Amino acid sequence: MKNIIVLFSLFLFISCKKEEKRVENLQADKILDEKYQNLYGNWVGDFIVLEADSLVDESDYVYSNKLNLIIKKIDNNKAFGQSVVAGNSRPLSGIFSEKNGEYSFILYEPGKNNDDGKFTFKIINDTIKGIWIANDKKNKVLSRKFVLTKQAFKYNPNLMLPEDTEYVDWYSEKLDTLKEVIDDEEVTYFEETYRTASDVITKLNASTTLLKEEDIKNLKKLELEIIRNTIFARHGYSFKKKSFRQFFDPVDWYIPVTDDISRELTSIEQKNIVLLNRFQKYAEDNYDSFGR
Amino acid sequence: MIVFMSNYLKTHSKILWVVILSVFFMLMLRITLKYIPFDSNIAFLNIKQTEVQSVSLYLTFFYIHVYSSIFTLFTGFTQFNETILKNNKRLHKAIGKLYFYTVIFLSAPSGLFIGIYANGGFYSKISFVLLAILWFWFTIQGLLKIKKNNYNQHKYFMMRSFALAFSAITLRLWKVIIVYLFEPAPMDVYQIIAWLGWIPNLLIVEYYIYKAKR
Numbered sequence: 311m312k313n314i315i316v317l318f319s320l321f322l323f324i325s326c327k328k329e330e331k332r333v334e335n336l337q338a339d340k341i342l343d344e345k346y347q348n349l350y351g352n353w354v355g356d357f358i359v360l361e362a363d364s365l366v367d368e369s370d371y372v373y374s375n376k377l378n379l380i381i382k383k384i385d386n387n388k389a390f391g392q393s394v395v396a397g398n399s400r401p402l403s404g405i406f407s408e409k410n411g412e413y414s415f416i417l418y419e420p421g422k423n424n425d426d427g428k429f430t431f432k433i434i435n436d437t438i439k440g441i442w443i444a445n446d447k448k449n450k451v452l453s454r455k456f457v458l459t460k461q462a463f464k465y466n467p468n469l470m471l472p473e474d475t476e477y478v479d480w481y482s483e484k485l486d487t488l489k490e491v492i493d494d495e496e497v498t499y500f501e502e503t504y505r506t507a508s509d510v511i512t513k514l515n516a517s518t519t520l521l522k523e524e525d526i527k528n529l530k531k532l533e534l535e536i537i538r539n540t541i542f543a544r545h546g547y548s549f550k551k552k553s554f555r556q557f558f559d560p561v562d563w564y565i566p567v568t569d570d571i572s573r574e575l576t577s578i579e580q581k582n583i584v585l586l587n588r589f590q591k592y593a594e595d596n597y598d599s600f601g602r
Numbered sequence: 603m604i605v606f607m608s609n610y611l612k613t614h615s616k617i618l619w620v621v622i623l624s625v626f627f628m629l630m631l632r633i634t635l636k637y638i639p640f641d642s643n644i645a646f647l648n649i650k651q652t653e654v655q656s657v658s659l660y661l662t663f664f665y666i667h668v669y670s671s672i673f674t675l676f677t678g679f680t681q682f683n684e685t686i687l688k689n690n691k692r693l694h695k696a697i698g699k700l701y702f703y704t705v706i707f708l709s710a711p712s713g714l715f716i717g718i719y720a721n722g723g724f725y726s727k728i729s730f731v732l733l734a735i736l737w738f739w740f741t742i743q744g745l746l747k748i749k750k751n752n753y754n755q756h757k758y759f760m761m762r763s764f765a766l767a768f769s770a771i772t773l774r775l776w777k778v779i780i781v782y783l784f785e786p787a788p789m790d791v792y793q794i795i796a797w798l799g800w801i802p803n804l805l806i807v808e809y810y811i812y813k814a815k816r
Binding site for chain 2: 508522523524527528529530588589591592593596597598599600601602
């Protein structure tokens with residue numbers, strides 16, 4: 311019996327020791343964590359083409375997208391994060407090193423997607439500078455460069471698109487052929503027209519006000535689209551369609567943080583989205599056709 | 603050239619009328635068929651849910667208007683056809699009755715009701731309400747004139763009446779043209795076509811009557 315008690319206390323003692331060790335380890339992690347915590351977060355800026363396949367037409371890719379490079383964890387010489395750009399959210403992992411106050415990273419996207427690649431960058435004076443190189447050498451865009459600054463993301467339903475901008479859908483080009491006779495010679499020329507949105511899109515907030523049919527009845531399809539997408543932009547949605555990115559990428563407050571916001575939407579927003587979709591569908595089917 | 607064309611149009615105007623009416627009648631029929639089966643949130647009603655939900659009789663009058671009005675357009679094939687007028691008075695009378703009852707009891711009153719809730723604000727509401735009242739009035743007058751055996755006046759009033767029925771087509775046609783040319787906001791189009799749909803129709807008929815009287 312005595313033996314058993316001794317054995318049991320010995321066992322208790324050992325397990326306590328183990329526990330202590332783990333606590334020590336955790337504390338060490340925390341110290342490391344704290345050391346680099348100021349680097350964690352969203353690093354946002356333009357993701358600009360450096361080198362592209364020379365045989366590919368320039369309209370086949372987007373020259374500049376808004377990139378959010380999220381640094382999530384630095385553990386000794388390892389670093390983890392996420393890249394969010396053009397509707398793609400990819401986990402990152404790779405190597406980290408520190409030298410004379412300069413932080414260097416080489417982070418890899420998983421490599422399963424055709425568009426995956428490698429981010430190589432440094433943080434100097436609160437700015438990230440670096441390049442991304444595609445894994446697939448047959449990719450349309452082979453490399454991109456970026457200069458990023460740290461920007462905190464917080465959902466704010468009051469954010470609006472800025473007023474002092476013209477909202478033109480540059481991807482909606484319609485070419486009209488015009489013919490004119492000048493000095494007895496027929497001259498053919500082309501005139502491009504684009505869809506434009508009125509400033510109503512900077513005034514109607516579909517995140518804070520429950521919209522009525524009356525509020526949006528006189529809106530064109532493009533305006534309905536932008537008002538709906540502004541809801542998504544406030545939640546940090548990364549748009550897959552370049553025709554939507556063109557309106558939000560230039561906006562200072564817009565940070566792409568996720569490719570899924572379905573659970574984030576408030577009940578006002580959900581109701582407004584249903585209404586806006588209904589009107590958009592109606593505009594698509596009826597605006598220019600024989601009918602109402 | 604112009605003389606030749608106008609002569610050509612004169613001799614072939616009946617055929618031309620039947621062709622134009624056929625094409626647009628088919629388009630209108632297609633629009634009507636969108637509302638079968640009955641649905642409170644289909645086609646045009648997609649942007650009318652406020653009225654559908656808050657005005658209890660809106661949907662009833664809307665559907666009366668949609669289902670009945672197509673018949674009034676159909677009468678355009680027979681009622682102005684001189685052969686039928688001369689040789690088949692009974693057919694003319696029967697279809698005339700169909701037109702009269704449809705307009706007076708179904709299409710015009712329902713048009714007035716939904717006109718009060720028309721898109722495009724005050725100015726298009728006035729237009730649609732006025733259109734419904736005039737349509738009703740011309741149609742009644744048309745009947746009263748024939749009861750007194752006043753054939754000419756009967757013809758004139760029924761032409762006025764049908765010109766307004768035909769606005770269902772011209773209004774949608776103007777819409778296509780205006781959107782193609784200027785691409786205005788949807789309710790701005792609405793305000794314009796609300797008036798452009800029937801005023802020119804009526805003016806053309808009045809001009810014809812003016813010429814015929816001289």
